[in-house]
Amino acid sequence: MAAEEVLQAVDHYKTEIERLTKELTETTREKIQAAEYGLVVLEEKLTLKQQYDELEADYDCLKQELEQLREAFGxxxxxxxxxxxxGETREETLLQESASKEAYYLGKILEMQNELKQSRAVVTKVQAENERLTAIVHDLKESNFHTSSSSSLYSKRHPHLNKNICRLVLFPVDESGTGTLNTHF
Known part of the structure; x- marks a missing residue:
């Protein structure tokens, strides 16, 4: 019986060794698998760390650009x-200057209109005087033509009138007070 017990003990130990070997293999396989997962996780961690560093660098650049843009915008x-x-000040100044110039030029226009009216009145008076004197000269010429003998008597009696009439007809007085040669007749 001892041999049988030994054989049973050996079988028991063989079974136990097989079971322990299987457990060891399984545990080793799980450890290898865990190590592989650990390496994958470590690689992902390194990749994520690198991406994080790049994103942080991009963030710092963007933050700096944003600050520069804020400064530039300001x-x-x-x-x-x-x-x-x-522009508003310049516009106000230009409007004031424009209003001032407009008032100045309106004043000048009114002044010139008054001068023009006065000049027209003077011209009208001078023309009327010229027409009157021309009529007198014409009448004198006619009367001189008809009565040449009586004209010499008249000019002898009133020599100063004849000279004045000739002077007014030949040199009518203009608005400046000087006479110019009349060539209308």
């Missing part, structure tokens, strides 16, 4: 506001 806004204020 400057642009300040410049635009100053230009708008200057």
């Amino acid at each position: 400057q642009s806004f300040s410049i635009h506001r100053k230009v708008a204020e200057d």
Whole structure:
């Protein structure tokens, strides 16, 4: 019986060794698999760390660009506001200058219109005087033509009138007070 017991003990130990070998193989396989998963997780961690670092660098660049854009926008806004204020001031100045010039030129136009009216009145008076004197000269010529003998008597009696009439007819007085040669007759 001892041999049988030994054989049973050997079988029992063989079975136990097989079971332990299987468990060891299974545990080893699980450890290898866990190690492989660990390596995959470690690689993913390194990849994620690298992506995180790149994203953080991009974030810092974008943050810096945003700050520069804010600064540029602030400057642009300040410049635009100053230009708008200057434009409004310039526009007000131009409007004031324009109104002032308009008032000045309206005054000049009224002044010139008055001068024109006065000049027309003077011209009308001078023309009327010229027509009157021309009529007198014409009448004198006719009367001189008809009565040449009596004309010599008249000019002898009133020599100063004859000279004045000739002077007015030949040299009518213009608005400046000087006489010019009349060539209308």
